[in-house]
Amino acid sequence: MKMLQFENPSIQGELKVPGDKSISHRSIMFGAISEGVTRVTGFLKGDDCLSTIDCFRKMGINITEKDDEILIEGKGFHGLKEPEEVLYTGNSGTTTRLLLGILAGRPFHSVVTGDESIAKRPMNRVTEPLKQMGASIDGRDNGNLTPLSVRGGKLKSFHYKLPVASAQLKSALILAGLQSEEETIITEPEKTRDHTEKMIRHFGGNIAREGNQIKVSGNQPFKAKDVHVPGDISSAAFFLTAAAITSGSSLVLKDVGLNETRTGILDVLKQMEADFSVNLTNDEEEPQGEIMISTSRLKGCEIAGELIPRLIDEIPIIALLATQATGQTVIKDAEELKVKETNRIDAVVEELKKLGADIHATEDGMIINGPVKLNGGQADSRGDHRIGMMLAVASLITDDAVHIKNHECISVSYPAFFEDLSHVTK
Numbered sequence: 001m002k003m004l005q006f007e008n009p010s011i012q013g014e015l016k017v018p019g020d021k022s023i024s025h026r027s028i029m030f031g032a033i034s035e036g037v038t039r040v041t042g043f044l045k046g047d048d049c050l051s052t053i054d055c056f057r058k059m060g061i062n063i064t065e066k067d068d069e070i071l072i073e074g075k076g077f078h079g080l081k082e083p084e085e086v087l088y089t090g091n092s093g094t095t096t097r098l099l100l101g102i103l104a105g106r107p108f109h110s111v112v113t114g115d116e117s118i119a120k121r122p123m124n125r126v127t128e129p130l131k132q133m134g135a136s137i138d139g140r141d142n143g144n145l146t147p148l149s150v151r152g153g154k155l156k157s158f159h160y161k162l163p164v165a166s167a168q169l170k171s172a173l174i175l176a177g178l179q180s181e182e183e184t185i186i187t188e189p190e191k192t193r194d195h196t197e198k199m200i201r202h203f204g205g206n207i208a209r210e211g212n213q214i215k216v217s218g219n220q221p222f223k224a225k226d227v228h229v230p231g232d233i234s235s236a237a238f239f240l241t242a243a244a245i246t247s248g249s250s251l252v253l254k255d256v257g258l259n260e261t262r263t264g265i266l267d268v269l270k271q272m273e274a275d276f277s278v279n280l281t282n283d284e285e286e287p288q289g290e291i292m293i294s295t296s297r298l299k300g301c302e303i304a305g306e307l308i309p310r311l312i313d314e315i316p317i318i319a320l321l322a323t324q325a326t327g328q329t330v331i332k333d334a335e336e337l338k339v340k341e342t343n344r345i346d347a348v349v350e351e352l353k354k355l356g357a358d359i360h361a362t363e364d365g366m367i368i369n370g371p372v373k374l375n376g377g378q379a380d381s382r383g384d385h386r387i388g389m390m391l392a393v394a395s396l397i398t399d400d401a402v403h404i405k406n407h408e409c410i411s412v413s414y415p416a417f418f419e420d421l422s423h424v425t426k
């Protein structure tokens, strides 16, 4: 249990948030399937990414840490060996699903399992198409739930229309497609984060995109190449909100990743008329820059459609932001929230209600009316890092303390969150 109480705090100064979780996972995976040594800087040492490292070590990949760099001694897809132990993916959906795509093409047997939250998350979105490609996968609920047993092998040419806008599903199929003899064509309903595609090009491979269709061919050789991981905009979102909703605040977030498939939160801040600006400092494959934000008078807005995949993990903190905006905020088309670490529609609505918010759940999102003065009380992260951090930011604007049960899960994506929060809270 964590007790948080502040008296008229403001958020000030500069902060560099930790490395991007999605890019950190992929840096390990692509480092492992490339030939040679890849050096990763800015890697997120959160529990989820450490689970990815652990799984690749169990497949014979040497991964070491030196002076804040991660060194991966890649051996190519064919260099991965049959793990003698179960591949444990902890709380990480990204590790579980992308790993399944890699294992689908390997000629060996493996077992993948995670924690009690992973055990409830649907894997058939990945296992069904991977089975159609030629992999043998089984598990509880007919191969939908972990533990999953995988026997990979020769994969066929495949053309697939994704039933959901999911970068994890897209990436799993791309990783399988890279091991197929033939071409794989994937169509996504909406553009989702494209870090996998960017990694392929970074490591010397090819992948084509036309509209929402992606084409990738197998048997491409990947060569080791250093990766710099920018700060995670999904982590930055907590501090953007903290500064916007507290009085007398002015904050600069440095080196934040600004990949346009991830910047939906900035579109929302703009729609809400927040007082912020962005300065692009590096326009490479994965652009990065600084975000300056001050105390803001916010207006409610509608968040739906193509915007959803560009801010899916930020919805818990956007809901808090909306409690402080004048008018109504409507979040639609976000059913995917139901299959995250928790059912994030229920978790956000029920936890914010405990603090006095005017919020209610809908079938595919939530409706929030503001501004409402929040009160303190007992709240629960429910083991979901993003709910835990949202509640911690909420405590900045409550008169009484917020007691957060199960706050430890925050280390999944942001181990130093409370230190960083106290660093910028004046």
Ligand SMILES: O=C(O)C1=C[C@@H](OP(=O)(O)O)[C@@H](O)[C@H](O)C1
Residues within 6 Å of the ligand: 021, 022, 023, 093, 094, 165, 166, 167, 168, 169, 171, 193, 312, 313, 336
């Ligand atoms: O590909 C990724 O790195 C991720 C994709 C998203 O999940 P979905 O693909 O399930 O939408 C996101 O919620 C997750 O935190 C990270």
Ligand SMILES: C=C(OP(=O)(O)O)C(=O)O
Residues within 6 Å of the ligand: 021, 048, 091, 092, 093, 094, 095, 313, 340, 341, 386, 413
């Ligand atoms: C949904 C998340 O991650 P994952 O799916 O990798 O568990 C998240 O980080 O908010």
